[in-house]
Amino acid sequence: MITTNEETEALIWRALGTVLDPEFGVGIVDLGLIYAVRLEDGVASIAMTLTSQTCPAGVVLMEGARAAVEGLPGVREVCVALVWEPAWTPERLTAEAREQLGWNE
């Protein structure tokens, strides 16, 4: 299957959305943990963060993000970088995530 860069990046975002935070059952995209996705020459670079610097599921989520994207058409290699700036805040939750958590503010 041959895809354009845009189509592949869309696939990447969708794949990342299937990775769920174990505690909240909300996807890491809806949680606002994915800061950036870039595709260049088949190399997918993903910048992500965690809800806290001591998140015990951090390793699992990073590996999960990598596993979800590997093997996608147009992706030859995956690099996942963990960053802490800007710091994650609950304001990054999408509307769907807020509804799922019962946060209606």
Place this chain on the structure above:
Amino acid sequence: MVAGAPRSPVAEPAARRPAATPASPMVALVAGGRLPLAFIALGGAALLVAGLWLALEPTLAIVPHVHPHTIGLVHLWLPVGLLGLCVGTVYQMLPVIVGVSLRGERWAWAHLGLHGLAAGALPYGLATSRFAWAGLGGTAFALGAGSFAVVVWRTFLGGRRRDAIAWCFPLAATWLTLTTLAGTVMVVNRFAGWPGLSALAWLRAHAHLGLAGFFLSLLQGATFQLVPMFVLGTVRSPRRVGWGLALGQAGLVGLVVGLLGAQPWIAGGAAVVLAGGVACTAVELVAVWRSRRKRKGEPSLRGFLLGAWLLGGAAVLGVALATMRGAALFWPLASAYGSGIIVGALSLMILGMLGKIVPFLVWMRAYGGSVGRRTVPAAGTLVSVTWMHVWCWAHGTGAVVLTAAAVLGAEGVARVGAWLLLGGLAAHAVAMGAAARHLWQRREDPL
């Protein structure tokens, strides 16, 4: 931006910002989760047996706490049961919090073996006055506590984090060692008969070293790591967390001095300081709870909060008891104090938090490697909400009824409370067992 981008309001500007310096490596599951879960299983089994014992002998909740069976039951409940649950959690939590791997995993496994040996020998020996067995169990327990302290301090010193949340672990481990030392002094004194050494004073000091030194210290720190994480809340005042822990430590030192020296006014003043520490912790816990974004309540956390309220009440009662001597109400209130703290406050708080921790540990071991490759259940779905509701209701009610029975000296009331409590403990065990089943029967689907 490309199609399929997230709908977060800040995603687009963040996506154009270059990534900052990558974070340092994170700590994974300690020993694949086997070590923490083994301690938790041992502690949980001990607690269930202790609950059954109390249901069969409910008068232990209302007789003076120096009764041998009461001492045996308390040692099964506290240092074997609740401590086992806490130790398993600490071995997993501490490396994550300070950001380094557990230092001395072999010592931790040795601790498990020693704890298992102590589990059988210590309560049995104390309850039946078979001091050879008590000595064997006590020695095994002391060696285990010593290895625990070494592992905790080595891991803590290997990291850089030095706030109250990190400090609570080595402080709790140190108090546990002192608790064991006090117990050893009491045992030796039984044979040596040192003049001027009051067995009752040492018993009370030993009890508070364990209750306030280990359990309270741990809760005053670890609470502010776990609760914000589980409810998507924030610690509003790290300084208040620090003050809570510091006042608790200072109060405990004075309390032990006052108890050992039979100085009620020193003990009472120190109890006020300790209660002040509990108050600081309570205020911050309320602030964290109010800041939560996850508004849907869970029975685990409700049980934890109920336990926290009971702890506050017990702290106030403790102040009164510290200065009360010879009063007719002393012994019933002392029994109520013990019930309220042990089967009420501490048990509710620890079991409540385990309702979140156990499913998470099981999830990490059973499903962690499949994330991103297969559809896996969320950790929160591994435990039955219904059974946890039953636990929260039965355990909470049972603890309150038992405490009332202690004040009234009513055996019938104590029997009702004890069976309610056992029902609650059994419900919690069923819920945890159902979660643990995922270790052998996974529920995965293709993506």
